[in-house]
Amino acid sequence: MNDNRDERLNLLFAKARTAEARLSVREEGFEGRLLQRIREQRLAASPWYLWAWRSVPIFSAVIVLLLMLSGFQGAGTGAYLSHALTGGDDESALVSYYTGE
């Protein structure tokens, strides 16, 4: 009885082995999907200092923008001061008073 069951099991395995290996449709483009997943994991596992380096261009751009804005404002203030110093009568009088000229 037991031998019979063993024989049947062996027959079942022998027949199953002769079945053609199933070809998966997923083999197509598998490398691309795998590399995409590797890149995603690589990005997710990046240490904080890599993010800091990556954000350098953004911060640089912000700093340049701020400098440009302050430059424009600075130019406006400079013009006002220049006018006040060269064209304003009150300031000239004050300067004359202090210097005694």
Add this chain to the structure above:
Amino acid sequence: MREQDDERLVRSAVAGDDVAFAELVSRHKRRVFRLAARFTRMEHELDDLCQDIFLKIYENLKQFRGDAPFEHWLSRIAVRTCYDALRKQRHERRHQSLDDLPCEPRDKRIDEQLSAAEAQSVVLWAVARLKPEERLVITLMELEEKSVKEIAGLTGWSEVNVKVRAWRARKALKRILEEAGHER
């Protein structure tokens, strides 16, 4: 020659060459898909499992020393990842009836008339009911035709352990097939 090429590709991949790794995957994916297909029938699960295998290979590539052929090293990782997947599957399906699993070829007589495809379906249906370690051993032994020594090398288990698990798996399979009415 092929082994040397594999080693060259491994070195390039370790140095950060993704194209070299993709080439390595192309060379070995057939073997990995074939093995993984022994443990899952659903295409999306098969794709996930193969990705997990190659991801582990990628993560451990630096540890490949080239003492043995790359294929052997790859097979060990593939088998161990499949075993992890089987254990996870069992945990997830603990409350799901195995009768809900796709393709249930009940009432197929096991005789000379049974076709190879039918036999494969019956085997897959039956081994899905085994414990993960029994399923792994019986699949490697009976379908992949690996020796006890080879299975011990692939799984990291002792040869005695492999023999005991194979014996238990066969005993359980005979009972499963008998209960399902395949043994008549």
